Amino acid sequence: MHYRRIRDLRTDHDLRQIDVAEFLGCHEGVYRRYENGVREIPLWALLRLAERYDVSVDYMLGITDNRRKYGE
Template sequence: MNRIKELRESKGKTLAQMSDETGITDNNLSRYEHDLRNPKLKTLCAIADYFDVSLDYLLGRTDEKWINKKAHSATTENA
């Protein structure tokens, strides 16, 4: 789960700030970042939404932040 730490740091957020903004405890976030614990699917989805990335990117399955960039653009334009 190194992507969580990379994304968090790229946003300039501390564990405490991310915890406040996501409702995930900073202890759990730290465990996810250090591969000491695996988040449940619901938590993974919340983290992916927080960073506006795909689950595949978050899990390290791809280097593309969004698999279907065209669909993502349409979604964010309508929001």
Template structure:
């Protein structure tokens, strides 16, 4: 399974140096992550995902679509919504209320 670090970096017209400086790592470390020669720790995956505004599983290449996890304030269930819908009103699929918030 191939991660999407390089793909997202290039899509955003960023250099290795720019991304590595923003997330606080050496250029060669980021390069090794991109090529799969080195595996980031979970906290590093999260830093990179936050930087690119995607989920960790999307960045890792596990999910084909980027999702945001929501929690229903009414019934307590959690559910995923495609990121492109994050700005729309999200209804809970379990109780249909619209009292939802981003899962942290």
């Protein structure tokens, strides 16, 4: 996974780590570990973030550089 993309998407949306942690319902430290690649991000959180940022999961995983979701 490209953890940098999670950080870049957060900063592109002018959000703080605490903002995203609250959105996901986890502690800021847990989210920080996701963003730094120390802890594997769970699928449910990845899906919620993809929906929040309006990007495909493939983009977040680094499989593609195309941000658009399938079918768009």
